[in-house]
Amino acid sequence: MTVSPRVRFADVHGHRRAYVKIGSGPVLLLLHGVACDHHTWDPVIRQLARDYTVIAPDLLGHGQSAKPRADYSLGGFANGMRDLLSVLEIDRVTVVGHSFGGGVAMQFAYQYPESTERLVLVAPGGLGPEVSPVIRSVTTPGFHHVMGALTLPGIRHVNTAALRLAHACRLPGTRDIDEIASIYDSFKDSHQRAAVRHVLRAVVDWHGQIVTMTDRAYLTEEMPLAVIWGADDQVIPAQHAHNVAALAPGADVTVIPDSGHFPHRDHPGEFVRLVRRFIASTEPSSYDQERLRELLRDGPGRRIHRARAGRRPVTPLTGRKARPLTG
Missing domain, CATH: 3.40.50.1820 (Alpha/Beta hydrolase fold, catalytic domain)
Known part of the structure; x- marks a missing residue:
């Protein structure tokens, strides 16, 4: 390690x-x-x-x-x-x-x-x-509150485990999923979510990079x-x-x-x-x-x-x- x-x-x-x-x-x-x-x-x-x-x-x-x-x-x-x-x-x-x-x-x-x-x-x-639709979704108005719910302890642990399992099994389209799982886990911090939303809104909208x-x-x-x-x-x-x-x-x-x-x-x-x-x-x-x-x-x-x-x-x-x- x-x-x-x-x-x-x-x-x-x-x-x-x-x-x-x-x-x-x-x-x-x-x-x-x-x-x-x-x-x-x-x-x-x-x-x-x-x-x-x-x-x-x-x-x-x-x-x-x-x-x-x-x-x-x-x-x-x-x-x-x-x-x-x-x-x-x-x-x-x-x-x-x-x-x-x-x-x-x-x-x-x-x-x-x-x-x-x-x-x-x-x-x-x-x-x-x-840019990925996942990145574009972060700039939408409801992201902060939806992600707040999705990062509650039980839900977050199940979802991160599922993402990492998909990566370990090398399922199609999961090459970067392990990194995405870590990012998702970090969103449990509301200050981190808010900062990321502000960052992305400065450079991305729903149509892509601006x-x-x-x-x-x-x-x-x-x-x-x-x-x-x-x-x-x-x-x-x-x-x-x-x-x-x-x-x-x-x-x-x-x-x-x-x-x-x-x-x-x-x-x-x-x-x-x-x-x-x-x-x-x-x-x-x-x-x-x-x-x-x-x-x-x-x-x-x-x-x-x-x-x-x-x-x-x-x-x-x-x-x-x-x-x-x-x-």
């Missing part, structure tokens, strides 16, 4: 922030998805810590961090990460974001490019409208970017990986077969190998205000032809070994 590193706490703006810090070397900031916490990284965090200083916080409203009535927008989370890093005396990081945490990672890089060396997005939100980076993806020309997706993702479809290949042609995009929405948990060794390879093969982004102005003035339109000419393909993995990326 993997043991998570010791949880530490920092006070930021009067709110407790939980995080783990382990390892030494260049800094990786690991950002979990909605309704998860730093434990999502347990299968990979110690391996990554052999080469890097790894910071894995519980986002505000999640895990052991405070759950106040607060700003749960992407911008608010990006601000919180900048301020936590300031408290920890860390100036620059490679940001690794999973699912909603991928959206926070993109927002962090957009707001604080001078603090961002690279981006690694893991099954991220913000690259297309499609926040996108597609109009600003061209700015990643100056930011090393890797995207890792599970081919069997039933939360955010892996077809969005092809959107990345079109929007940010210089990105390293890998789709892992036999993997769902949590590729870092399904295939931790492969995930760590991909992250290490990406970092070793790229130079940290160097913030240049004049270059940013040039990109903004040109906009995405003038880069379409060059983007098509230099596009990297999406790299599927065969078994557990990746083919080298080309481009």
